Amino acid sequence: MNHPAPRYQGYRFPPEIISHAVWLYYRFTLSLRDVEDLLAQRGIVVSYETIRQWCEKFGPGYAARLKRRQGRLGDTWHLDEVFVTIRGRRQYL
Numbered sequence: 676m677n678h679p680a681p682r683y684q685g686y687r688f689p690p691e692i693i694s695h696a697v698w699l700y701y702r703f704t705l706s707l708r709d710v711e712d713l714l715a716q717r718g719i720v721v722s723y724e725t726i727r728q729w730c731e732k733f734g735p736g737y738a739a740r741l742k743r744r745q746g747r748l749g750d751t752w753h754l755d756e757v758f759v760t761i762r763g764r765r766q767y768l
Contacts (some may be wrong), residue, residue, distance in 0.1 A: 692719055696726050701738050
């Protein structure tokens with residue numbers, strides 16, 4: 676399944692800023708205002724409403740790529756016991 680590259684023509688901000696804002700929103704599950712604050716710390720003044728519009732337009736493609744990169748879910752390993760070397764002696768935990 677090949678997704679076409681997003682089209683950024685007609686936007687005031689460069690594609691790097693748009694993609695970074697959408698990536699922050701989806702990757703770290705931040706609020707739109709948090710993303711706005713993070714961009715403002717880097718000197719990029721953009722409203723949370725603009726970020727919301729970007730996320731609506733470009734978000735589904737980014738989210739699909741992030742989920743695909745995350746790997747297969749459901750394989751959980753629990754470590755019940757382990758041997759650790761402390762000061763040269765093997766200890767059982």
